[in-house]
Amino acid sequence: MIKLYVTLCLRVQELTRDRDRGDGPVPTSIIIAGLAVLAAAVVAWATTKANNAMNSAP
Secondary structure, eight states: OHHHHHHHHHHHHHHHSOOOOOSOHHHHHHHHHHHHHHHHHHHHHHHHHHHHHHHTOO
16 A cells, blocks of 8 residues: 555655746747748848849840
8 A cells, every 4th residue: 555655755746846848839930920020021122123133134
């Protein structure tokens, strides 16, 4: 019985201890949104550059 009690106590401690789970989902989603906006800006810039080059071709 003592062995079962000790095993149970150790398992409960293992399940309830705080673990480092990394960054939360909010900062990660903000970074992803920022990267998406940056990518859209780069695509818009490249499209404008290409259109200007095509329009100025003889």
